[in-house]
Amino acid sequence: MKLKYLLPIVCFTLFFSCSTDDNDDTMLINEVENLQLIxxxxxxxxxxxxxxxxxxxxxxxxxISLRIKDNNTNTYVEDATISWMPVMQMPTMQHSCPKSEITKAIGKDTVYQGFIIYQMTFEDGSGWSLTLDYTINDVDYSVTETINVMQYENQNTASFMGSDDSRYIVALIAPKAPSIAINNMKVGLFKMENMMTFPVVEDYTIALDPRMPGMGNHSSPNNTDLTYNSADHFYYGNLSLTMTGYWKLNLKLLDASGTVLKGEDVTENNESSSLYLDLEF
Incomplete structure (x- = not known):
């Protein structure tokens, strides 16, 4: 091959190689984009x-999303097994709260996910610690750190004793951004087995009656009670919100046989249930 034909090929190859490298750099993915560091x-x-x-x-x-960084290599671990234990230290005792297992986030290489439901906190956010146990390359590690848990502005969780002498926790998960519409409502329901264990409650029913206390305690049409979904272990129903403002989501908890464990009907003589969550938008 003559040199005049060889030089364009070499130049084209070098240019293509450099362009590909540049593209690879711009295609780096931030796996915690739109999340904030706690x-x-x-x-x-x-x-x-x-x-x-x-x-x-x-x-x-x-x-909660988690990443483990190897400080020696400045890289994030892609193959770890992680578990956690949140604990609140009270003056005379300590307890945990409902939590999920930690699994790899779908479509992510370095991010792990799970949820924790904090049912209470001190006024200044203190009192809680978080223990993380994890395994990397068959080596076990553990660390415990104090954390702050702030009080949410509305009652998005309730801890209560049922008529069966069991303690339950119910937590509002959705809607996160309520609107004037029929909203998909999602809650978690858990039973306190002991001070550190809170398993999911299956196959109960949560009756729903939303009211606006500041507007004559009126309700709304087309609400449905919440029922258990075995696919993800949460409860789902329809929440109809007809105007903006403060809403009290009156609830009744019924076991699998239909026995009411907590909560009452809203009537002319009873403005709200003893079991409720609330929201404002």
Whole structure:
């Protein structure tokens, strides 16, 4: 081949190679995009980063994303097994709260996910700690760190004793952005087995009666009671909101046989149930 033909080929190859490298750099994906850092927990050679949409823990349902950073290589771990235990220290005792297992986030290489439902907190956000146990390359690690849990502005979770002498926790998960419409309502329901264990309650019914106390305590049409979904272990129903403002979501908890465990009907003589969640938009 003559040199005059060879040189264009070499130049084209070099240009294509450089262009491809540049494209690879621009295609790097931020796996925690749109999330805010809550806290970084240092544990020797690793740093555990905790994220959610607000950048803070609050009472109620918290969906949390985690990453483990190898401080020696400045890279994130892609193959770890992680579990956690949130604990609140009270003056005379301690307890945990409902929580999920931690799994790899769908479509992510370095991000793990799970939820924690904090049912209470102190006024200044103190009292809680979080223990993380994790395994990397068959080596076990553990770290415990204090965390702040702030009080959510509305009652998005309720802890109560049922007529069966069992303690339950119900937490509002959706709607996160209520609107004047029929909203998909989603809640979690858990039973306190002991101070550290809160399994999901299956196959109960949560009756729903939303009211506006500031507007004559009127209700709304087309609401449906919440029923259990075995696919994701949450309860779903329809929440009809006909105007903006403060809504009290009156609830009744019924077991699998239809026995009312907590809550009452709203009537002319009874303006609200003893079991409720609320929201304002």
């Amino acid at each position: 806290k970084t927990i240092e544990n020797g050679d690793q740093s555990i980063e905790l994220y959610n949409e607000k950048g803070m823990f609050e009472t109620g349902y918290n969906m």
